[in-house]
Amino acid sequence: MATTSSIDARIKAAPAAELCSSELTWDPWVYDAPPDTPRLPIYGAGASQWDVTPASAPVQTEIPERYRGMSAPEIERRIAVAKATLGSRLVILGHHYQRDEVIRWADFRGDSFKLSQQAAGRGEADFIVFCGVHFMAESADILASDHQRVILPNLAAGCSMADMADEAQVLSCWKQLGGAIGVGPSAVIPVTYMNSSAALKAFCGERGGVVCTSSNAARVLEWAFERGERVLFFPDEHLGRNTGVKLGVPDDEMVLWDPRRRLGGHPVDALRRARLILWRGWCSVHARFTVAQIERARSEYPGINVIVHPECRRDVVEAADLDGSTELILETISSAPPGSRWAVGTEINMVNRLAAEHPDKVIFCLDPVICPCSTMYRIHPGYLAWVLEALVEGQVLNEIVVADRVKAAARVALDRMLSLPGRAGQPVTARAPR
Ligand code: 13P
Numbered sequence: 001m002a003t004t005s006s007i008d009a010r011i012k013a014a015p016a017a018e019l020c021s022s023e024l025t026w027d028p029w030v031y032d033a034p035p036d037t038p039r040l041p042i043y044g045a046g047a048s049q050w051d052v053t054p055a056s057a058p059v060q061t062e063i064p065e066r067y068r069g070m071s072a073p074e075i076e077r078r079i080a081v082a083k084a085t086l087g088s089r090l091v092i093l094g095h096h097y098q099r100d101e102v103i104r105w106a107d108f109r110g111d112s113f114k115l116s117q118q119a120a121g122r123g124e125a126d127f128i129v130f131c132g133v134h135f136m137a138e139s140a141d142i143l144a145s146d147h148q149r150v151i152l153p154n155l156a157a158g159c160s161m162a163d164m165a166d167e168a169q170v171l172s173c174w175k176q177l178g179g180a181i182g183v184g185p186s187a188v189i190p191v192t193y194m195n196s197s198a199a200l201k202a203f204c205g206e207r208g209g210v211v212c213t214s215s216n217a218a219r220v221l222e223w224a225f226e227r228g229e230r231v232l233f234f235p236d237e238h239l240g241r242n243t244g245v246k247l248g249v250p251d252d253e254m255v256l257w258d259p260r261r262r263l264g265g266h267p268v269d270a271l272r273r274a275r276l277i278l279w280r281g282w283c284s285v286h287a288r289f290t291v292a293q294i295e296r297a298r299s300e301y302p303g304i305n306v307i308v309h310p311e312c313r314r315d316v317v318e319a320a321d322l323d324g325s326t327e328l329i330l331e332t333i334s335s336a337p338p339g340s341r342w343a344v345g346t347e348i349n350m351v352n353r354l355a356a357e358h359p360d361k362v363i364f365c366l367d368p369v370i371c372p373c374s375t376m377y378r379i380h381p382g383y384l385a386w387v388l389e390a391l392v393e394g395q396v397l398n399e400i401v402v403a404d405r406v407k408a409a410a411r412v413a414l415d416r417m418l419s420l421p422g423r424a425g426q427p428v429t430a431r432a433p434r
């Protein structure tokens with residue numbers, strides 16, 4: 001695999017103005033709690049660092065000093081030895097946003113949908129080490145066999161968007177909707193984005209609802225509209241709105257539910273008229289992309305293809321040529337002809353890697369500033385070495401365990417998604433790349 005100079009090296013070499021935060025130059029463990037010292041959770045440096053971290057978010061305790069002081073080649077050697085020792089007992093799954101030094105160890109890479117299929121299909125491995133974020137590891141635990149143990153190398157690798165909807169808020173919304181418009185079996189179908197806690201997936205499973213990912217949101221919403229008059233979609237308002245637009249839901253039939261306001265901030269009439277009730281939540285990585293960036297890319301590179309993730313705002317998705325999941329972005333650019341040019345609206349680690357792997361194409365991130373997803377970025381190779389070496393010694397660290405009752409109901413919602421026929425997803429406005 002071709003690699004870029006590591007994200008760390010790029011960060012160290014970049015002038016301050018090209019970093020979204022000077023904290024990106026800090027060691028990742030500065031955010032961890034010293035043993036026996038309580039510490040509030042924090043996302044860490046990067047795009048979500050200024051988002052509000054719920055007090056209930058997991059906190060990572062400092063890993064042993066020897067890993068913090070280790071050189072990169074020594075960490076690499078230790079990971080290689082531990083992985084080889086564990087052999088087929090271990091499977092490492094890696095999301096596309098992981099840094100190069102971590103993703104290179106993944107047996108399977110993918111978007112949330114593909115990785116959930118991998119987690120469901122690797123029954124022979126005893127240990128699933130998930131190099132991604134908390135909700136992905138939870139989904140793996142829900143889909144894995146009983147004997148499999150799922151490990152997240154850094155417990156603080158959450159998702160700031162997933163944290164924008166908690167169970168209490170969604171239960172309150174459901175109750176309020178029930179009072180205002182009724183939530184009988186076909187009145188409102190709850191749909192949760194994969195980027196949500198297991199508790200919210202269970203909420204959907206118990207109420208005739210379903211999970212979706214960015215690769216199948218349109219198909220899942222169609223499924224939901226076939227079963228109910230309205231959809232309550234959480235926690236990403238942008239994916240929900242972009243998908244509603246693709247399905248032709250008129251603007252005045254989409255409302256934004258603000259969990260901090262009574263009835264989400266709407267009169268009962270507006271809720272009755274709504275077909276799509278969107279939750280006020282967003283991804284701070286994708287909120288950075290703007291139409292002005294797209295205009296600049298088009299003026300500097302006439303004829304360039306612009307491809308973005310559907311977590312971007314509606315105006316950005318509409319100004320782009322294509323939108324889709326990380327896997328779709330990867331497949332589209334990888335299969336494009338040599339010489340084609342791509343401005344990409346998604347996380348920097350993935351875009352840098354695509355650029356390094358396809359030197360025959362022009363590929364760059366729409367955002368000129370280096371700003372990784374702060375939670376994905378918490379998975380540094382030191383944490384991977386730590387959990388793998390512990391497994392070799394017979395110790396399971398950082399295990400993600402979803403309670404049985406939650407697991408069963410969440411599985412219903414995930415299985416509804418996984419059983420939908422066809423391929424994972426199609427771009428909205430596909431056209432031949434130039
Ligand atoms: P994908 O399913 O497209 O990989 O998206 C997951 C994610 O968290 C994007 O921000």
Ligand code: SF4
Nearest residue numbers: 159160161283285373
């Ligand atoms: Fe969550 Fe955004 Fe990071 Fe994806 S990129 S894991 S949505 S914070």
